[in-house]
Amino acid sequence: MTEPTTQPLIAVHGLERTFDVRRRVEGRRRRVRDRVRAVHDLDLTIERGEMVGYIGPNGAGKSTTIKMLTGILVPSGGSVRVAGLDPSRERVALARRIGVVFGQRSTLWWDLPLRDSFELLQKMYRIEPARYRENLARFVELLDLGAQLDTPVRQLSLGQRMRGDITAALLHDPEVLYLDEPTIGLDVVSKGRLREFLRALNAERGTTLLLTTHDLQDIEALCDRVIVIDHGTAVYDGSLAGLHAQGGATRTLVVDLVDEAPPIEVPGARVRRVEGPRQWLSFPADASAAPVVAAVAAAYDVADLSIQEPDIEDVIRDLYSRGA
Numbered sequence: 190m191t192e193p194t195t196q197p198l199i200a201v202h203g204l205e206r207t208f209d210v211r212r213r214v215e216g217r218r219r220r221v222r223d224r225v226r227a228v229h230d231l232d233l234t235i236e237r238g239e240m241v242g243y244i245g246p247n248g249a250g251k252s253t254t255i256k257m258l259t260g261i262l263v264p265s266g267g268s269v270r271v272a273g274l275d276p277s278r279e280r281v282a283l284a285r286r287i288g289v290v291f292g293q294r295s296t297l298w299w300d301l302p303l304r305d306s307f308e309l310l311q312k313m314y315r316i317e318p319a320r321y322r323e324n325l326a327r328f329v330e331l332l333d334l335g336a337q338l339d340t341p342v343r344q345l346s347l348g349q350r351m352r353g354d355i356t357a358a359l360l361h362d363p364e365v366l367y368l369d370e371p372t373i374g375l376d377v378v379s380k381g382r383l384r385e386f387l388r389a390l391n392a393e394r395g396t397t398l399l400l401t402t403h404d405l406q407d408i409e410a411l412c413d414r415v416i417v418i419d420h421g422t423a424v425y426d427g428s429l430a431g432l433h434a435q436g437g438a439t440r441t442l443v444v445d446l447v448d449e450a451p452p453i454e455v456p457g458a459r460v461r462r463v464e465g466p467r468q469w470l471s472f473p474a475d476a477s478a479a480p481v482v483a484a485v486a487a488a489y490d491v492a493d494l495s496i497q498e499p500d501i502e503d504v505i506r507d508l509y510s511r512g513a
């Protein structure tokens with residue numbers, strides 16, 4: 190039975206997950222038992238077709254959440270529904286409706302050519318042959334994998350392997366795709382291509398995407414909505430622009446002067462760091478860099494200039510420093 194379409198695709202209420210860990214304490218013979226609250230009081234609602242960035246510092250609870258959404262981990266409390274199913278109780282039924290891609294680990298068979306891995310997946314998911322052929326042809330074309338189909342996975346480059354993993358996760362037409370650091374380690378061109386593919390997938394098939402990433406540009410390129418998790422619970426849910434505004438994130442202008450000089454003084458920016466002739470100036474992320482660059486160039490002897498975008502850690506750090 191399929192659930193009414195008005196139901197959100199992902200509905201999480203009061204979700205909890207604790208872990209009991211033992212740790213050594215100096216001077217004590219027995220290890221002490223600690224309870225880690227990896228996720229607590231978590232509420233999330235994600236509608237079909239959304240592209241959501243799920244971000245947070247290391248150890249915030251992102252992987253634990255995704256594992257509960259896929260049914261790998263059983264919650265300690267609260268409720269989770271994905272496509273109307275209880276993931277840990279209906280894991281097999283859910284597997285046919287979701288796809289998962291881990292940037293750092295491949296789910297493909299290492300010694301087999303890509304094509305054979307895909308055929309095994311067709312059998313495992315009992316994908317109807319015509320649909321399988323059609324999907325394979327479409328993804329191989331969009332992801333430019335034609336020349337690699339007969340290469341064993343172990344011989345593929347990281348970018349090729351990632352495209353193989355994404356194809357593998359999509360052959361059975363999942364309604365939702367979880368992506369964990371999909372662009373990690375990829376060069377700029379491969380990152381751009383992958384983002385373009387994910388946008389097209391969402392537009393053409395309405396596939397819902399939930400993305401964890403440390404790369405703010407992944408979020409900028411793909412996600413209208415960002416959920417920030419920290420210490421196991423959601424601390425922000427809204428647009429990326431709103432997150433920037435709340436956090437007051439800054440960009441950095443790196444200035445290489447011809448000679449060492451006292452901290453640069455220009456309107457709209459302030460010096461954060463000085464190392465020899467190099468100085469780091471921060472200015473608001475939503476402001477144009479042009480007036481700052483012009484002011485620095487007019488008043489100082491500049492050898493080189495570059496601009497650094499804020500990364501997710503900066504944005505989150507700023508969010509907290511404002512809130513504190």
Ligand SMILES: Nc1ncnc2c1ncn2[C@@H]1O[C@H](COP(=O)(O)OP(=O)(O)OP(=O)(O)O)[C@@H](O)[C@H]1O
Nearest residue numbers: 208210225227245246247248249250251252253254
């Ligand atoms: N199997 C486990 N046993 C004990 N503690 C765990 C286990 N899995 C996760 N934790 C703890 O739960 C907390 C959340 O971890 P989780 O892996 O979900 O964070 P994360 O946001 O995915 O981090 P990262 O960005 O580093 O991958 C951390 O304190 C972690 O040490």
